Amino acid sequence: MKTNFLILALLQLLLIACKPEQAAIASNNNEPAYLKARKQAIADALAAPQPVILLPLNPNETTKANVQKIALADKKVQQSFRDPKTNAPLLNEVFGIFALRPSDLPPNTTICTDGNCYRIELYNYALNMATIAIVNATSNSVLTVNYYPQQQPDLPPHLAQLALSIAADSPEVQEAYGSKPDTTLGLMPATKTALNRSRCERSQHLCVAPTFVKNDKALWAIVDLTALKLVGVRWTNVGTTGERTSERKMQNEKIMSCFCDKETQLTRDGWQMQYSLTRSDGLRVSQIRYHNTPIINNVKMVDWHVSYSTTDGFGYSDAIGCPEFSEAAVVAIDAPKVMPLLDNTDTVGFAIEQTYSSEGWPTPCNYNYLQRFEFYKNGNFRPIIASLGRGCGNNGTYRPVTRIAWAGTNNSFFEWNNAKWQNWQQEKWTQQTELTTLTPENYWAKIANANNQGFYLMANNGQLDQYSRGDQAFLYVTKHHPNKDEGDGDLPTIGPCCNTDYQQGPEKFIDPTPEPILDTELVTWYVAQLKNDDTPGKEYCWAESVVENGIYVAKTYPCYSGPMFVPIQ
Amino acid sequence: MKKNLFFIPIIFCLITQVAQAQNDCRRQPAFIQKFGFDPARSAVSTAERTYMGVCLIELADAQNQNGKRNKIFQHPSWRKAGYMASVAITEQGDVYVIPAPTVNILYNKPDEQNWVYKIDHQTGEMNRFVELPAAAKPSVQNAYGTLGSFYDCDTHTLFVTSVMGSTQNDEKGRIFAVNLLTNKVTIVAQNTDAMGVCIVKTNGKRQLFFGKTRTSDMYSLTLDANNLPLSEPTFAFTLDNLGPRGDDRARRIRFTNNNLQINAASFYYNLTAPTEKPETIYVFSYDTNQQKWRLVRYE
Numbered sequence A: 001m002k003t004n005f006l007i008l009a010l011l012q013l014l015l016i017a018c019k020p021e022q023a024a025i026a027s028n029n030n031e032p033a034y035l036k037a038r039k040q041a042i043a044d045a046l047a048a049p050q051p052v053i054l055l056p057l058n059p060n061e062t063t064k065a066n067v068q069k070i071a072l073a074d075k076k077v078q079q080s081f082r083d084p085k086t087n088a089p090l091l092n093e094v095f096g097i098f099a100l101r102p103s104d105l106p107p108n109t110t111i112c113t114d115g116n117c118y119r120i121e122l123y124n125y126a127l128n129m130a131t132i133a134i135v136n137a138t139s140n141s142v143l144t145v146n147y148y149p150q151q152q153p154d155l156p157p158h159l160a161q162l163a164l165s166i167a168a169d170s171p172e173v174q175e176a177y178g179s180k181p182d183t184t185l186g187l188m189p190a191t192k193t194a195l196n197r198s199r200c201e202r203s204q205h206l207c208v209a210p211t212f213v214k215n216d217k218a219l220w221a222i223v224d225l226t227a228l229k230l231v232g233v234r235w236t237n238v239g240t241t242g243e244r245t246s247e248r249k250m251q252n253e254k255i256m257s258c259f260c261d262k263e264t265q266l267t268r269d270g271w272q273m274q275y276s277l278t279r280s281d282g283l284r285v286s287q288i289r290y291h292n293t294p295i296i297n298n299v300k301m302v303d304w305h306v307s308y309s310t311t312d313g314f315g316y317s318d319a320i321g322c323p324e325f326s327e328a329a330v331v332a333i334d335a336p337k338v339m340p341l342l343d344n345t346d347t348v349g350f351a352i353e354q355t356y357s358s359e360g361w362p363t364p365c366n367y368n369y370l371q372r373f374e375f376y377k378n379g380n381f382r383p384i385i386a387s388l389g390r391g392c393g394n395n396g397t398y399r400p401v402t403r404i405a406w407a408g409t410n411n412s413f414f415e416w417n418n419a420k421w422q423n424w425q426q427e428k429w430t431q432q433t434e435l436t437t438l439t440p441e442n443y444w445a446k447i448a449n450a451n452n453q454g455f456y457l458m459a460n461n462g463q464l465d466q467y468s469r470g471d472q473a474f475l476y477v478t479k480h481h482p483n484k485d486e487g488d489g490d491l492p493t494i495g496p497c498c499n500t501d502y503q504q505g506p507e508k509f510i511d512p513t514p515e516p517i518l519d520t521e522l523v524t525w526y527v528a529q530l531k532n533d534d535t536p537g538k539e540y541c542w543a544e545s546v547v548e549n550g551i552y553v554a555k556t557y558p559c560y561s562g563p564m565f566v567p568i569q
Numbered sequence B: 001m002k003k004n005l006f007f008i009p010i011i012f013c014l015i016t017q018v019a020q021a022q023n024d025c026r027r028q029p030a031f032i033q034k035f036g037f038d039p040a041r042s043a044v045s046t047a048e049r050t051y052m053g054v055c056l057i058e059l060a061d062a063q064n065q066n067g068k069r070n071k072i073f074q075h076p077s078w079r080k081a082g083y084m085a086s087v088a089i090t091e092q093g094d095v096y097v098i099p100a101p102t103v104n105i106l107y108n109k110p111d112e113q114n115w116v117y118k119i120d121h122q123t124g125e126m127n128r129f130v131e132l133p134a135a136a137k138p139s140v141q142n143a144y145g146t147l148g149s150f151y152d153c154d155t156h157t158l159f160v161t162s163v164m165g166s167t168q169n170d171e172k173g174r175i176f177a178v179n180l181l182t183n184k185v186t187i188v189a190q191n192t193d194a195m196g197v198c199i200v201k202t203n204g205k206r207q208l209f210f211g212k213t214r215t216s217d218m219y220s221l222t223l224d225a226n227n228l229p230l231s232e233p234t235f236a237f238t239l240d241n242l243g244p245r246g247d248d249r250a251r252r253i254r255f256t257n258n259n260l261q262i263n264a265a266s267f268y269y270n271l272t273a274p275t276e277k278p279e280t281i282y283v284f285s286y287d288t289n290q291q292k293w294r295l296v297r298y299e
Helices: A002-015 A033-047 A062-072 A157-169 A171-177 A192-196 A247-258
Strands: A092-099 A117-124 A129-136 A141-149 A211-214 A217-224 A229-237 A264-268 A271-277 A283-290 A293-308 A315-318 A330-332 A337-343 A346-357 A367-376 A381-390 A396-406 A412-417 A420-423 A428-431 A443-448 A454-458 A474-479 A522-527 A542-548 A551-557 A559-561 A564-567 B005-007 B019-021 B042-045 B055-059 B069-073 B084-089 B095-099 B115-119 B126-131 B146-152 B157-162 B174-179 B185-189 B194-202 B205-212 B217-223 B234-238 B249-256 B259-265 B280-287 B292-298
Touching: A033 A157, A062 A092, A062 A117, A062 A129, A062 A141, A157 A171, A157 A217, A157 A229, A171 A211, A171 A217, A171 A229, A217 A247, A229 A247, A271 A346, A271 A367, A283 A346, A283 A367, A293 A367, A293 A381, A330 A367, A337 A367, A381 A396, A381 A551, A412 A522, B084 B146, B095 B146, B115 B146, B146 B249, B157 B194, B185 B217, B194 B259, B205 B249, B205 B259, B234 B292
Parallel strands: A381 A542, B146 B194, B194 B249
Antiparallel strands: A092 A117, A117 A129, A129 A141, A211 A217, A217 A229, A264 A271, A271 A283, A283 A293, A293 A315, A293 A396, A330 A346, A337 A346, A346 A367, A367 A381, A381 A559, A381 A564, A396 A522, A412 A420, A412 A443, A428 A474, A443 A454, A454 A564, A474 A522, A542 A551, B005 B042, B019 B194, B042 B055, B055 B069, B084 B095, B095 B115, B115 B126, B146 B157, B157 B174, B174 B185, B194 B205, B205 B217, B217 B234, B249 B259, B259 B280, B280 B292
């Protein structure tokens, strides 16, 4: 078994291209005509009284045209055409109209005895649901209507061609294939087999997988026909019939093969570092240097503690990390992204982002988290932890635990107090409150060596970005022990969900006997406290499903946390 | 999310020409009445929201597992092993439960996830019963140990699946048979990660069915009267590409009305919350002409 898995892992490495994602700026300038036409058809349907893209029919198919008209006029068929709360139109499309065969009906059925019945199949893009109606073309009546959630009818030929075109035109497919594939070589993009063998489990969108064969391998391209984009590509061996891929499988394979416990080197804007996805501590950025000076050994996110105030002791203590074989409760669903930091049009640095999501987000009791590490050309850096909702209630408090292991063996820690820097003698914690005094620059603390080289910790009172309202953070300082694992490796859950005081986990490395921390290796732990809010107009750490262009999308109200570290000049 | 309930009043008594279920001997634990619960509407549950461990619940409507609970009781000992998973009840009414972490490992220490716990049918006290020998120690790659169980009345044996020690590249799981009369533990299968398990007696043969956790495949092997394997595990059928998700793993398998009923959900060796794991029930029947299992329906 072990050998098989090693071979499988090696094969996957060969078949999956490992590249960190670079954030791209969307551009519609070079959008192909077929995409423009498709988007126009969607817009037209949504503006119509019935938000349905009709099945294109030949002029001589008058009976089918009549069936389509009768079905769409039926109240029960129309039941899923609009959002029940807002009445916003939900995008539907007629996928097929077929003369009913006796085998389509249950034995001894009494309906449709005249033999002039049709089966009309609709797909609801918003609800990922098939609606199938049986229409009697003689009596011009709808006989039955059935709904099939999470099922999709067979694709009509024009959608199959659309999927094939999206796949063939995508840079990922062309790069993997070596050239733009001839779309006439696409294998059965519209067949039941191809449709069944590709799902978008996470997005709950309509997905198909055009397949392009090259030598003894087949390139699978999963195309999302709801969002009109390529989800990903994957090579499979032609011989392995039955090998199936899907959105989740493809995403997980890439993350596990390329980023889980695998370091990616990054040099940019004067910074050097490496990053990898851990099994329970989120994205860990390590060996961080600024102009060749070691700054941080590693920084990572240990736990999310989420408590709900109306129910004592109710909440969750979540870890984030790799999607498989991990202790993560909320898992990475895409690759880390590296993106420029812009101040107007000037690039002032870069950021590394990693998102984590529950499968059902943004429905209640599902979570979405963001890690974002910002590195500025001027030497500032900021580890941001954010919640994008939605959680189990509107009375939740999020407490993310961040651990920073500083480079250097002779650091000391200072807190601004009574208008001067007070040197902490031993391990301890403090809390950012209304009484906390800060320097005029909002510096709360500093970590510095004997030569006063190091960083100020600028408190987050909501001034650091548009998504912050202040952290009210707990801050802990502990001594780093090179020969004792107090968090250098993956940490298990270190604290329960619902403590409201300093007992968030890091205190375990202080109590019961605090150690001296003068001129030594230091670890700082930062626990922000973020109270969510669903009040209209004041949403925070929140997310809603809203209808946009006929489908449900997540509207997020993020809450960002994290201090800014500023080099001591 | 379907609740992980075990209803005491429901007795599987399914004797058919082809096969017979092996879990048709369960008896109500005496502690149900002792704790003032109505046996006709009570169940042992390990999936009550906001409760960790084992609960005794009394339903307002016995037919509605997800409906209102009239009352919920937890013996003080029922929380001590953290979050729990599968429940099996014997002909004496003793309850055997196995642990499995939920969301985090704060209350389920990884190296304690291969213990089977017994709730005494009289006192209701839960204690450690037996620790199953793992092939390897747990790691941060896999917090799980035991995942599924099944009580075989004929041989007074509790079958338990465990994935303790398995990692991304190493399948180290085992299927155990624990004789409850002698406390003897037998390893039925090695290097096999499985969750749901069930014994089916077919034309005099005893077959162990189990669902793999790395794939959606179902396997079976033949056991002798002493629960020693007479064959290598062989592929039976797969849940791959079936149902709303297409990648379900069999969590619970039962043989009823000559069909295999499989409760299945996604499983990727992480700790995603149960609320994220919608479950589907698949029903398969054996086609004697084609000599293979066929999907009857899923819901």
